[in-house]
Amino acid sequence: MSTQELFGVTRGEVDYGDVQGLVRFGYKRMSEASYALVRVKSVAAARSWLRSAPISSAATIDPPPSTAMHVAFTATGLEALGVSASVLAGFSSEFLTGMTEASRSRRLGDVGSNAPPHWEWGSSGSVPHLLVMFFAEPGRLDAFVQRSTGDVWNDAFDTLRRLSTGDLGGLEPFGFADGISQPAIDWPQQRERSDGHIAYSNVVALGEFLLGYRNEYDKYTDRPLIDADAASAGLAAAEDAPEKKDVGRNGTYLVMRQLRQDVRSFWQFISRHAGADPAAADTLAAAMVGRTRAGDPLVPIQDHAIPGIGSQPDQIRRNQFTFDQDPAGVGCPFGAHVRRSNPRNTDYPGRQTGLRRLIAALGFGRNRFRDDLMSSVRFHRILRRGREYGPALSPSDALAPAPPNDPERGLHFICVNANISRQFEFLQNGWMMNTKFSGLTGESDPLLGNREALPGCPVTGDFIMQEDGGVRRRVSGLPQFVTVRGGAYFFLPSLRALRYFAGTQR
Ligand code: HEM
Incomplete structure (x- = not known):
């Protein structure tokens, strides 16, 4: 891995092939999308599906692909897959306790008609284990989903919900243009550190959106760091603790709210x-x-x-x-x-x-x-x-x-951040x-x-x-x-961590 010396610390270049593409791309051309919220039925089949699922990376491909797939896990999902308690303990407490913890509900405004007992999914008894996201160019979604969810999928998962999306041509349902302002991620980690950040900048440290890199405090956000052994051999070393394997590196948290x-x-x-x-x-x-x-x-x-x-x-x-x-x-x-x-x-x-x-x-x-x-x-x-x-x-x-039967309209709000509580x-x-x-x-x-x-x-x-x-x-x-x-907190792992979850321990 090549490195660069910046501000007196060694920083690793990003391996885009290890990052799920959703962090880098909004897939605007892939105007069709659907999300499957599933629970693990058979651990062996789920791991087998995950091992062969064509999860899209953030590497650029020429010509660009016409479909993309992403997968993210709730804490109970990782547990269901057999991820050990000691690894789980390294994730953030927001992720571990989940979106519907009582005091959190109050803080998020999830009270009254917004309260989890009224939700269609995500409250107790209907917490998904995995979120599988499918994106496709017009006309290609159905075939893509069908191809990706064959016999192994059926053995592996019970489907809690399939969420469809619409395409209002860049508008959200109230009729306003959406998706305009986004932070610019400092992928090369070369942002100039000006005098105390006096002026507003839209460039934000990579570590705000990917674990394992320095964040806006110039520190590394907590994530599971584990001892090297045969099972963790495929994981990258932690930048801030090279003797440890970094389960979080190139992964991040995904917040979803319907x-x-x-x-x-x-x-x-x-x-x-x-x-x-x-x-x-x-x-x-x-x-x-x-x-x-x-x-x-x-x-x-x-x-x-x-x-x-x-x-x-x-x-x-x-x-x-x-x-x-x-x-x-x-x-x-x-x-x-x-x-x-x-x-x-x-x-x-x-x-x-x-x-x-x-x-x-x-x-x-x-x-x-x-x-x-x-x-x-x-x-x-x-x-x-x-x-x-x-x-x-x-x-x-x-x-x-x-x-009568006026169809429901809304937003499947999804955001990516390395620190759910601070972001x-x-x-x-x-x-x-x-x-x-x-x-x-x-x-x-x-x-x-x-x-x-x-x-x-x-x-x-x-x-x-x-x-x-x-x-x-x-x-x-x-x-x-x-x-x-509905809603839940997910972990969107790197492709290396995905292989680790899918194959290696128990
Ligand atoms: C149904 C619910 C929502 C609607 C209809 C909505 C609508 C919009 C619209 C029309 C914009 C301006 C266009 C743009 O910059 O993309 C916007 C911007 C934004 N929204 Fe929302 N939004 C919703 C929920 C949320 C939630 C839950 C959050 C976060 C907790 C959020 C955070 C933001 C942010 C960060 C921006 C960009 C602000 C900026 O950088 O200028 N929105 N939203």
Whole structure:
């Protein structure tokens, strides 16, 4: 393995052939996808299927493949496959205890109608062991799934659920362009370490998305490191402990949540508050999302480049902005979904310098209301890989009452991160569900918030927009537009770890 010396430490180059391709590619050309949630019926057959399954790597292939397959495991899935307790103990506690642990449910907002007992899958008794993801170019999915799930598959697994996805041409079911802003992974691990990361950068350390590499703290995220023996011989050595084998290296965690979107209630509520004026409805909906339906930001594009945004005109037009240009939240409300999910400001809000920065870093000085929870965005980025499901419903058609058997629409939300608690859970809890964010109180994310009145917590059905001249416009009584239907935390292993799980121990 070739290495490079950077910042005084030895870093290994990434072996793309060992990383599951989902971490590197969004498979936009493969517009068909389906997910199988399965439980192990026969350990021997499951291992046999896993040994021969053509799991796609992150290596580039010419010509590009027309199909891709990925596999990820819950903690109970690894246990069912026979992975030893000592190996399991090295995984993170979020992964081991799972998405539905009671205090976690409260923090994620999985209460009321979002609570796990109402889920279709993922709560006790319906936790999947494996997630198998199939992607294909148009017209190729069914044959691909059929080819991949023959006799051995049938011997190996009981199918808990098969989740289909739709293709709304780059829109999510509410009708907004999706999949626009993603972090740029620092694959070569050569990112310039500027003076304390004062400026917002879209380039994020590889270790935030793959285990076994340095993260934004310049440290290695905990993962199972085991003694070398015959069974673990195929695993890579740990970069930070070369005498150990690294079960996590080139693997990562995958968060999946099935989120039902009530498209009719969304547009009917908005239309009512916009006086049935379609243009005003578009403006209000865009304020809630933080982008127009076409995906344009609500704040001006800045003239200086942001590292990792890209240089194509489209990338600049859609993503070369921070909220520094809109400090009062007049262009994009503080509570808008994209402003909550990526506030894009820096470690030291307000760009303090010199002594003021030192004072702030030490936790002294004047704490402005907006500074809490907003700093250090670079520690809380996620890579989104979700897909929508259900048929299209335009904003105008959504105004009609629901017919009987109106099909369900929503998002199979999927994200990849090396630290579930610091990345996905922080976003979901600290930024989305928290009723105190960026100087706001009594409101949570306008798209995702569950409007439950909890003992001691204010009702969260408000959305506030700041207007010129310090005037605030408040929209009250937001219904719950999104309901959680299922979810689980998975480990997306490297191909080496997959072979290790599939074959070697017991
Ligand atoms: C049904 C539920 C959801 C809908 C309809 C939705 C919709 C959107 C839309 C329209 C965008 C803007 C387009 C883009 O940048 O890709 C966006 C961005 C984003 N969303 Fe969501 N989203 C949902 C759930 C979530 C959840 C559960 C999370 C994480 C906990 C999340 C995190 C993000 C992030 C990180 C961005 C990018 C922000 C940026 O970097 O500017 N979203 N979402």
